[in-house]
Amino acid sequence: MKFLTALSLLFASYGVANAYNNCTHTCRVLVTEDGVEWGAENNDWCIIDQSLCVKEEDKNQCFSFPNYLCCNECNVVLEDEEGKWGYENNRWCGIKDTCTKQAEPEPKPEKKEFCAKHIITSMYTADPAPLIVDDTLYIYTTHDEDVLINNFYTMRDWYVFSTKDMVNWTNHGPILSLDDITWADDRAWAPQTIERNGKYYFYYPAHKIDGGMAVGVAIGDSPVGPFKDIGEPLVYQDDWIDFDPTVFIDDDGQAYLYFGNPQLRYVLLNEDMVSYNEEVGIVDVELTVEGFGEGNNNPTSYDEGPFFYKRNGIYYMLFSGFRKGYESEYIGYATSTSPTGPWKYGGILMEEHEDKTFTNHSSIVEFNGHTYFFFHTGDLPDGGDFHRSVAYIEFEYNEDGSINPITNNLGKC
Structure with missing residues (x-):
C-alpha cells in the first residue's frame, strides 16, 4: 500500500x-x-x-x-x-x-504441593477410618503386631488416635481387642466408627470361631470408648467375604453399611444401628468395568477396603484393588448419584506400593477447612506387608468433584 x-x-x-x-x-x-x-x-x-x-x-x-x-x-x-x-x-x-498482538495466556495457577506425613511412628498401624467430633479428628486403625505368627497378618486389637491440628496426635490406646469378643478368635481387621443419637458405633470385621469372616459392632458413649460388643455378629454368611465395613448415614437418616472382599455388599441398617433391614437383606453390588475399572485376575479392579461417603450430592466409593497387569493393591474410586449405585469408575487415587507393602486401605475427611486422604504404607523401619503405617496427605477436589491421582511422597518433601 x-x-x-x-x-x-x-x-x-x-x-x-x-x-x-x-x-x-x-x-x-x-x-x-x-x-x-x-x-x-x-x-x-x-x-x-x-x-x-x-x-x-x-x-x-x-x-x-x-x-x-x-x-x-x-x-x-x-x-x-x-x-x-x-x-x-x-x-x-x-x-x-x-x-x-498475541493474547497473553492466562497464568496457570500454581500447583500446590502437599506432603504426606505419618500419624504415628512408634508402632505399626493400618486401615485408617476418620470421625470428626466437635473440634477433634479421630482416626481408627488396626494394629500390626511386632511379632508375626505364621508370617501373616497378626492383628488382635484396634486403636484410635486424635488430633486438633493435624500435627499433634494423641494415642488413646487399644479401644477393643479380640479378647473382648466372645464369638471371634482372629483377624481384627479394618474398622470404622460413626455417631448416632449420642452413641458411638464401632463396626469391625473378625474371624468367627469355627467359621468364616463376619462383621461385628460394639457400642460406646465416647469416641475413644470403652466399647462393648453386642455379643454376636451383625453380618455373617458363613463365608470369607464379609469384612472391611464402612458406614454412612445419609441426609434422610438411612444408614448404609458396605463391606466385602472380593464382592462388594451392603445392608440397610435400622435406626438402632445394631441390626439391618432383613426384608432387603444382604445385597451384592453389581461389579462392572464401567463402575470399578478393569481388573487383573478378576473382571473388575475392586477387591476390598471400601470407604463410603457423600460430598455435594455425589456419593463416593473408595476401594482397594488390583488393576490389570498389577499384583499389588492400588486405590481407586467410583461415584454415583444414588447411595446404592449404579457406580461410575473415577480412576486411580493412589498407585501401588510395589516396593513397600502388598496392600493399601484409604479414607477421606474434610477437617478445619482442608481435605485429607488417609492411607497406609510400609515406610517405617522394618516395615512391609505385615508391618504397615498410617499416613495422610492433603489434596483438593477438581471443580467437578473428581479427584486427581495422589502421590505418596513420604520422606520426599
Missing part, C-alpha cells in the same frame, strides 16, 4: 480553507498554511481533523497512522511489506496493534 505522493491539483488554484471538507481517512499533513494543516484524499485537498488525529489514542495505534487511519475491526484483507490492511467504508485502513 503506498501513499499519495503527488496531487493533480495545485493548491494555489483554490480559494479559502472553508471551501474544503475535513479529511476522513488520513492524518498525514502535506502542507501547513496560515495555521491550517492540509491533507489529500481522492485527489483532492482536505483539512486535517485534529480530533481524529491524536496519536496517543488507542484508536490510532496501528502501523499505517497517520497516513491511513486504523481500522475499527480486525478483519485482514491484504498483507504487504508494510503490514496488515483492512478495508472499511470504501477505504483502506491499517489493522490495529491490539489485533496483531
Whole structure:
C-alpha cells in the first residue's frame, strides 16, 4: 500500500480553507498554511481533523497512522511489506496493534504441593477410618503386631488416635481387642466408627470361631470408648467375604453399611444401628468395568477396603484393588448419584506400593477447612506387608468433584 505522493491539483488554484471538507481517512499533513494543516484524499485537498488525529489514542495505534487511519475491526484483507490492511467504508485502513498482538495466556495457577506425613511412628498401624467430633479428628486403625505368627497378618486389637491440628496426635490406646469378643478368635481387621443419637458405633470385621469372616459392632458413649460388643455378629454368611465395613448415614437418616472382599455388599441398617433391614437383606453390588475399572485376575479392579461417603450430592466409593497387569493393591474410586449405585469408575487415587507393602486401605475427611486422604504404607523401619503405617496427605477436589491421582511422597518433601 503506498501513499499519495503527488496531487493533480495545485493548491494555489483554490480559494479559502472553508471551501474544503475535513479529511476522513488520513492524518498525514502535506502542507501547513496560515495555521491550517492540509491533507489529500481522492485527489483532492482536505483539512486535517485534529480530533481524529491524536496519536496517543488507542484508536490510532496501528502501523499505517497517520497516513491511513486504523481500522475499527480486525478483519485482514491484504498483507504487504508494510503490514496488515483492512478495508472499511470504501477505504483502506491499517489493522490495529491490539489485533496483531498475541493474547497473553492466562497464568496457570500454581500447583500446590502437599506432603504426606505419618500419624504415628512408634508402632505399626493400618486401615485408617476418620470421625470428626466437635473440634477433634479421630482416626481408627488396626494394629500390626511386632511379632508375626505364621508370617501373616497378626492383628488382635484396634486403636484410635486424635488430633486438633493435624500435627499433634494423641494415642488413646487399644479401644477393643479380640479378647473382648466372645464369638471371634482372629483377624481384627479394618474398622470404622460413626455417631448416632449420642452413641458411638464401632463396626469391625473378625474371624468367627469355627467359621468364616463376619462383621461385628460394639457400642460406646465416647469416641475413644470403652466399647462393648453386642455379643454376636451383625453380618455373617458363613463365608470369607464379609469384612472391611464402612458406614454412612445419609441426609434422610438411612444408614448404609458396605463391606466385602472380593464382592462388594451392603445392608440397610435400622435406626438402632445394631441390626439391618432383613426384608432387603444382604445385597451384592453389581461389579462392572464401567463402575470399578478393569481388573487383573478378576473382571473388575475392586477387591476390598471400601470407604463410603457423600460430598455435594455425589456419593463416593473408595476401594482397594488390583488393576490389570498389577499384583499389588492400588486405590481407586467410583461415584454415583444414588447411595446404592449404579457406580461410575473415577480412576486411580493412589498407585501401588510395589516396593513397600502388598496392600493399601484409604479414607477421606474434610477437617478445619482442608481435605485429607488417609492411607497406609510400609515406610517405617522394618516395615512391609505385615508391618504397615498410617499416613495422610492433603489434596483438593477438581471443580467437578473428581479427584486427581495422589502421590505418596513420604520422606520426599
